[in-house]
Amino acid sequence: MIIPQSTERVFRPLPQLVIEANVNPQQLARAHAAANQDPLAYWEEAAQELEWFHKWDAVLDDRYAPRFRWFPGAQTNIVHNALDRHITTGVKNKLALIWEGEAGDTRKYTYYEVYREVNKLANALRSLGLGKGDRVVLYLPLVPQAAFAMLAVAKIGAVHCAVFPGFSAKALRTRIQELRPRLVITADGFYRGGRLIALKNAVDEALERGCDFVEGVIVVRRAGLDTPMNESRDLDYDAIVRRERWEAATEVMGSDDPLFILTTSGTTGTPKGILHGHAGYMVGLARTLHWLFDIKPTDIFWCTSDLGWITGHSYVLYGPLIAGTTTVMYEGHPLYPQADRMWDIVDRYGVTILYTTPTVIRMLMRYGDQYPAMHDLSTLRLLASVGEPLGVDAWLWLYKNAGHSRCPLLDTWWQTETGCAMIAPFPVSVLKPGSVHRPLPGISVDIVDEAGHAVDHGTLGRLVITRPWPSMPLDFVRPEDFDAAWQQNAWHTGDLALRDEDGLIHIHGRADDVLNIAGHRLSCAELELALQTHKAVAEAAVVGVPDRIKGEVAKAFVVLTPEFASLEDHGEIIRLLRQHLRKEVGPVAVLRSVVFVESLPRTESGKIARAALKALGEE
Ligand code: WTA
Numbered sequence: 001m002i003i004p005q006s007t008e009r010v011f012r013p014l015p016q017l018v019i020e021a022n023v024n025p026q027q028l029a030r031a032h033a034a035a036n037q038d039p040l041a042y043w044e045e046a047a048q049e050l051e052w053f054h055k056w057d058a059v060l061d062d063r064y065a066p067r068f069r070w071f072p073g074a075q076t077n078i079v080h081n082a083l084d085r086h087i088t089t090g091v092k093n094k095l096a097l098i099w100e101g102e103a104g105d106t107r108k109y110t111y112y113e114v115y116r117e118v119n120k121l122a123n124a125l126r127s128l129g130l131g132k133g134d135r136v137v138l139y140l141p142l143v144p145q146a147a148f149a150m151l152a153v154a155k156i157g158a159v160h161c162a163v164f165p166g167f168s169a170k171a172l173r174t175r176i177q178e179l180r181p182r183l184v185i186t187a188d189g190f191y192r193g194g195r196l197i198a199l200k201n202a203v204d205e206a207l208e209r210g211c212d213f214v215e216g217v218i219v220v221r222r223a224g225l226d227t228p229m230n231e232s233r234d235l236d237y238d239a240i241v242r243r244e245r246w247e248a249a250t251e252v253m254g255s256d257d258p259l260f261i262l263t264t265s266g267t268t269g270t271p272k273g274i275l276h277g278h279a280g281y282m283v284g285l286a287r288t289l290h291w292l293f294d295i296k297p298t299d300i301f302w303c304t305s306d307l308g309w310i311t312g313h314s315y316v317l318y319g320p321l322i323a324g325t326t327t328v329m330y331e332g333h334p335l336y337p338q339a340d341r342m343w344d345i346v347d348r349y350g351v352t353i354l355y356t357t358p359t360v361i362r363m364l365m366r367y368g369d370q371y372p373a374m375h376d377l378s379t380l381r382l383l384a385s386v387g388e389p390l391g392v393d394a395w396l397w398l399y400k401n402a403g404h405s406r407c408p409l410l411d412t413w414w415q416t417e418t419g420c421a422m423i424a425p426f427p428v429s430v431l432k433p434g435s436v437h438r439p440l441p442g443i444s445v446d447i448v449d450e451a452g453h454a455v456d457h458g459t460l461g462r463l464v465i466t467r468p469w470p471s472m473p474l475d476f477v478r479p480e481d482f483d484a485a486w487q488q489n490a491w492h493t494g495d496l497a498l499r500d501e502d503g504l505i506h507i508h509g510r511a512d513d514v515l516n517i518a519g520h521r522l523s524c525a526e527l528e529l530a531l532q533t534h535k536a537v538a539e540a541a542v543v544g545v546p547d548r549i550k551g552e553v554a555k556a557f558v559v560l561t562p563e564f565a566s567l568e569d570h571g572e573i574i575r576l577l578r579q580h581l582r583k584e585v586g587p588v589a590v591l592r593s594v595v596f597v598e599s600l601p602r603t604e605s606g607k608i609a610r611a612a613l614k615a616l617g618e619e
Helices: 015-020 025-037 039-048 078-082 084-088 111-127 144-154 169-179 200-206 237-242 279-292 310-321 341-349 356-368 392-401 478-486 524-532 570-584 610-617
Strands: 093-100 106-110 134-138 159-162 183-187 189-190 195-198 217-218 234-236 257-264 272-277 299-304 326-330 353-356 381-387 409-411 445-448 461-463 490-499 507-511 516-517 520-522 538-547 550-558 593-597
Touching: 025 279, 039 279, 039 520, 078 084, 078 144, 078 279, 078 310, 084 111, 084 144, 093 111, 093 570, 111 144, 111 490, 134 144, 134 169, 144 159, 144 257, 144 310, 169 195, 169 200, 169 257, 169 507, 169 570, 183 200, 183 341, 195 200, 200 217, 217 237, 234 237, 234 257, 234 445, 272 279, 279 310, 299 310, 299 341, 326 392, 356 392, 356 445, 356 524, 381 392, 392 409, 445 490, 478 490, 490 610, 507 516, 516 550, 520 524, 524 538, 538 593, 538 610, 550 570, 570 593
Parallel strands: 093 326, 134 159, 134 183, 159 257, 183 217, 217 234, 299 326, 299 353, 353 381, 381 409, 550 593
Antiparallel strands: 093 106, 189 195, 257 272, 445 461, 461 490, 490 507, 516 520, 538 550
8 A cells, every 4th residue: 555645845736727616725725614514405406407307306305314315216327428418519519438448449439429339338238138227247458349338238228237248257257157148248359458368258258057047148349359259149230230210218317226336346255346336426426427527518538547446437438428529439549550559549548637547657757758758648637546645745746747847637536435535626626636525516425444533634534425416326236335334324445544734635545345446446356266266276365555557466375285395496386376367357367476484373263363474565
């Protein structure tokens, strides 16, 4: 875990930016005050800015607390707000999506073109018999069809469940078995770091036995790979959309109806499935785009996340489209073919807002100042980061080298569970590197001790959200996971944080046994279970250790089975374990080092004493 150092340096917005901002400092102060006094009125006003088939009976129903219901009685569909409603306005012919493949191939789609693609796919899905409530797993690279698939699934009222393509066949299988989708949408392969990576074969492997509930697999032809097709199950994306009409009705969804499920790691070995809905989620998103990201009609918005993460759902796809802005999608590696690729993209498309992660920033920083200097970055007006503690050095580097000391850099805190950004400075705020500033208007957080009492400024505690918020999860796939998060009348985020002397919040990483490897959440237990399935491993414990680029990586403590204990070549065992983890979980599970031990330290109750191991790991 990298603990952000405190700094006395602050950075003020340029006067021109304050004048032009969607929300100026006075309006922001008024919004905070009004939202504190009457949060429901604040969120109701936000909801009024969107279109509804039928308005709500109340803003909030707390009868089933902590499963709060936002906008009960309302009817809508997020796709109506992200797409359909733009077709009758000037946004119709504006670019919705700029896509670039790693090899440099590009595709651009106007809102009207996206609308047509989505409708055709929606019709094709309906022809297959899919409809409201059906689950569809998306195991797709960052190609335009991934965006169309999410929107088409949502349009017909089905539920998309994206699985990051960096997860292995095994990890995909676990998720498919838990989610029981009727359909899987995938691609033959994709390009990353100059390599062609096959994908469809992982789906075949994942579905091998006992997944008869999956009726079909749609395959996007991205890489021209000669992919074996299972006649009775597999369908070609182009073939099924080709004959469909370009108009499709948008399913009417209640405010409680799920839009998507995303699985993310918690403290236990099995990932948690989190359900988000149409209504509250889109209200939260719309507000952050207009207020926090200060969207203007001419913006080109580039969030570098994969669509398979919540950041991709919220800020590559739904948020930008709801705001009617142009969103950029880049398929490949940020350093391919060399370390100026991102700056080249910013330059060529005139990107105005760049939203990325600390790992990417640290990677770019390591390659040096000369790469951003190779390009004209004058179109940039706002920078933002999410996913891990950013740290002061990386903050200052990006601010200077990409923003030329004139673009605000917003360190935004949130998580899969929150749906959209929760704690962040505004473009007009006085910025303090290392801090994520304050909660947005309408969001209330606190930092508490184990008993749930607020801690003093300067003291590390647990970050909790103390009032329901519109983009909160509807539920979890396993309801007990949801109940575990609501304790002492607040939502427990699992993060440690403190307030500094100015009242600004600093995030110090996770309080639980969750690793944050390059912004990807993985639980220690998940990796331990995976390691234990290898025949060399009798017992394993995993802890996080700091890493200069990825923020954190995994370190394993392993007790070998008798069969392997006498082997001299530990290097070979480590290689096998790394390979095994890659196969079981995927390339996201970066195992830095392995220490072989006789036994694992345990607490009195028999749990692995991770704190003791962590202290060893940091030596
Ligand atoms: C961490 C990603 C420090 C945090 C949107 C959180 C951060 C987890 C920040 C959620 C930040 C997110 N500073 N840490 N600005 N933003 N985190 O669910 O530990 O993939 O709980 O959502 O990332 O990760 P998730």
